[in-house]
Amino acid sequence: MRKMLTARQLLIFKYIVEEFIATGEPVGSKLLMTKYQLPYSSATIRNEMNFLEKQHYLDKTHTSSGRVPSKKGYHFYVETLLQPDVDETVKNQVSTLFADTNRSLNEIIQQCCEMLSQLTHLTTVALGPNSSYERFQNVTLIPLGRKSATAIIVTDKGHVENRTFPVRDENMMDDLSACVDVINETLRGVPINNVIEKLENDVKPILNVKVKEHEVLFNAFLEAFMKFAKNNIYFSGKDNMLYQPEYNDVNKLRKLVTAFENSQTWNLLEPLTQEEGVTIRIGNETPFDDLNDVSVISASFDTGSRSKGSISVIGPTRMPYEKVVSLVEYISKNIESLILDEQRKNDER
Structure with missing residues (x-):
């Protein structure tokens, strides 16, 4: 059973923890007495430090006679003595x-x-x-020369993902444009955490009819949207x-x-x-x-x-x-x- 600490023990313990946090050096009784102007003798402080060590609030290092907080001591400090405040x-x-x-x-x-x-x-x-408070705004398709195009996906909060597609010919670009049009018409204003479901249920059936290479393009856009859903x-x-x-x-x-x-x-x-x-x-x-x-x-x-x-x-x-x-x-x-x-x-x- 943990013994209750006296007011003196609490004060000495608090100063030891705060001094060690500030300096990283083991804390001794003489330093406590002089720096913090404690109204106790060095021997009295040493006795209290010995008690705190026996209660496993402090550890004694091998390199000096000073003490450092133990894991139990840190827990006790944050649970009992902490006074959080933001300036x-x-x-x-x-x-x-x-x-x-x-x-x-x-x-x-x-x-x-x-x-x-x-x-x-x-x-x-x-x-x-999962960006659930953001909503899909639009996809913009930007040609990058004759061989590729980038689809830029933007939310109403400015979160951006993009996907670059190889473009073999004009038909492929037409398919991409059609895919982008369907996504914009179907998903605008949809919360990001609902986009994947809407893609599967509402966008995919339309692409099956309108777009020749619908499977490849759908999977590419699905992967891009899934980035929003990840933590x-x-x-x-x-x-x-x-x-x-x-x-x-x-x-x-x-x-x-x-x-x-x-x-x-x-x-x-x-x-x-x-x-x-x-x-x-x-x-x-x-x-x-x-x-x-x-x-x-x-x-x-x-x-x-x-x-x-x-x-x-x-x-x-x-x-x-x-x-x-x-x-x-x-x-x-x-x-x-x-x-x-x-x-x-x-x-x-």
């Missing part, structure tokens, strides 16, 4: 980012990733929703982790780089989109195998449909939890508000 400067930055409603959700999520990595100096990854993964600040002192060790660095390059690692973040609020995973709770000094802080955002997205910050266990939790929570709520507001506007049209 007004950051709120203004976020407001400016979300003020431009003409950008696609993909662009906004990417920019949120970049903002988070800049503010935290850590790595950010986001799993975007998009966005990164920013991958290199930031490489400059953390925890990864001066070559073997650790190699494991980290391998994990970042493995797409399966990011797929393991998918369950985070289904969890409510902010989740904090420390050490071996994260998707990063063999890396017990990594933490992942995530928050999901609702898209108003069956899918959700999430945004995460990845850093060492010695990350500034208070700052990161505040930012991840605040930005995810803003993303969610933007999506749901847009959906309400679409429903009212």
Whole structure:
């Protein structure tokens, strides 16, 4: 059974965690007494540190008499002592980012990733929703000389996909043009998450009649539209982790780089989109195998449909939890508000 900590023990523990987060160096009793002007003797602080170590909130390093937070200690810190808050400067930055409603959700999520990595100096990854709040606008066919043409697919939010087709002769170009006309007439204004179904049920039967090489062209357009339906993964600040002192060790660095390059690692973040609020995973709770000094802080955002997205910050266990939790929570709520507001506007049209 966990013993309740006294006010003195809580204060000493809090300062140890925050000092270690700031410096990466084990924390000793003399430093605590002088830097934080604690009204206790060095011996008293040492005794409390010994108690906190026995309770597994602190670990003692082999290189000094100082202490560092344990995994249990970090959990206790974020569950008990954290006081998240976002300063007004950051709120203004976020407001400016979300003020431009003409950008696609993909662009906004990417920019949120970049903002988070800049503010935290850590790595950010986001799993975007299925573009379900966007609607198909049109396909434009652009000839590229005599041998090929590109079909550019655009949503009402400016999300673009394209597909290039080889053109053998005028008949092939006529087939392509007919295919584009049918898609534009049938799908304009359809929510992106309904496009695949509409292609199969409404577009394909028409192409069977009007277009000679309907099967090849239909499959090509189907593949292009399916890109919209996939969860998009966005990164920013991958290199930031490489400059953390925890990864001066070559073997650790190699494991980290391998994990970042493995797409399966990011797929393991998918369950985070289904969890409510902010989740904090420390050490071996994260998707990063063999890396017990990594933490992942995530928050999901609702898209108003069956899918959700999430945004995460990845850093060492010695990350500034208070700052990161505040930012991840605040930005995810803003993303969610933007999506749901847009959906309400679409429903009212």
